[in-house]
Amino acid sequence: MKAVRFHEYGAPDVLRYEDVEQPVPAAGEVLLRVAATSFNPVDGNIRAGFMQGPIPVTLPHTPGIDVAGTVEALGEGVDGLAVGDEAIGFLPMTGAGAAAEYVLAPAGTLTSAPKSIPLADAGGLPLVGLTAWQALFDHAKLTAGQRVLINGAGGAVGGYAVQLAKHAGAHVIATAGPRSSERVRAAGADEVFGHGVPELSAVVDVVLNLAPVEPMELAALTSVVRDGGIVVNTTVWMAAPSDKQRGVRGVNLFVNSDAAQLARLVELVDAGELRVDIARRVPLADLPALHAEAAEGAISGKVVVLPPATASR
Numbered sequence: 001m002k003a004v005r006f007h008e009y010g011a012p013d014v015l016r017y018e019d020v021e022q023p024v025p026a027a028g029e030v031l032l033r034v035a036a037t038s039f040n041p042v043d044g045n046i047r048a049g050f051m052q053g054p055i056p057v058t059l060p061h062t063p064g065i066d067v068a069g070t071v072e073a074l075g076e077g078v079d080g081l082a083v084g085d086e087a088i089g090f091l092p093m094t095g096a097g098a099a100a101e102y103v104l105a106p107a108g109t110l111t112s113a114p115k116s117i118p119l120a121d122a123g124g125l126p127l128v129g130l131t132a133w134q135a136l137f138d139h140a141k142l143t144a145g146q147r148v149l150i151n152g153a154g155g156a157v158g159g160y161a162v163q164l165a166k167h168a169g170a171h172v173i174a175t176a177g178p179r180s181s182e183r184v185r186a187a188g189a190d191e192v193f194g195h196g197v198p199e200l201s202a203v204v205d206v207v208l209n210l211a212p213v214e215p216m217e218l219a220a221l222t223s224v225v226r227d228g229g230i231v232v233n234t235t236v237w238m239a240a241p242s243d244k245q246r247g248v249r250g251v252n253l254f255v256n257s258d259a260a261q262l263a264r265l266v267e268l269v270d271a272g273e274l275r276v277d278i279a280r281r282v283p284l285a286d287l288p289a290l291h292a293e294a295a296e297g298a299i300s301g302k303v304v305v306l307p308p309a310t311a312s313r
Contacts, residue, residue, distance in 0.1 A: 003100035009049030036123030037064035064097030144169025152211025154180025
């Protein structure tokens with residue numbers, strides 16, 4: 001089968017499009033014929049060697065944490081799935097990824113794919129959707145009637161965070177750049193500001209920071225949070241700011257694979273209450289070029305990556 005792998009850490013040119021042996025599922029595993037994976041910034045950080053501490057991988061390594069695909073074979077003891085089922089999942093970050101024609105997935109990481117969108121497009125949902133869900137509901141405990149500021153809402157996670165917060169009944173305030181402000185409004189934001197700490201008419205209950213801002217700007221976000229509120233930060237290389245005197249807590253989010261939460265996101269997609277936005281679809285052979293583009297900061301929106309069989313359809 002075809003796959004993209006890197007045999008050493010480094011710049012995007014370490015990625016190779018090559019032939020590898022098709023894997024065989026062990027007990028508890030599922031072999032998926034990949035319809036799509038997606039590009040996430042963490043893929044570039046893993047490839048560059050910046051994540052060897054928290055995410056140690058075995059070289060050569062195949063990137064691609066998200067997967068959408070069709071069940072090809074089942075390992076011993078797998079229940080609830082059958083050959084031919086369409087599934088999506090957030091794969092273990094330390095294992096072989098889905099930038100390949102086939103991938104192994106622990107059965108417990110998978111849930112049924114949405115029926116209302118193309119299977120390949122569903123490959124753009126797991127990591128970013130789960131990041132938004134866990135930030136808003138697991139950590140911030142966001143409820144109806146609360147006010148939330150989503151800093152850096154123009155990215156892929158931000159789009160889901162805005163939609164989910166609005167669906168939960170929150171008043172959603174967002175910051176976004178000129179290229180994405182209209183998209184953020186369309187996602188449901190009640191107020192949209194430019195980059196930086198906005199001047200708000202009232203404090204918020206929750207700040208969700210998705211932007212790689214300077215530490216001083218990140219710390220300044222506590223100023224718009226009410227006493228006893230929370231700042232949830234996804235840029236985990238910087239500690240989430242807090243204000244102990246006012247009881248403002250700072251929480252760093254490191255997203256976890258959760259099939260039950262992913263199934264809830266799928267329900268919202270199929271109910272028409274959560275939109276999956278895909279900016280581009282690129283063939284697997286072009287993944288090295290996509291990594292190079294991301295290294296230059298040129299990617300806007302969610303990009304899914306299609307193996308040869310899918311790309312040719």
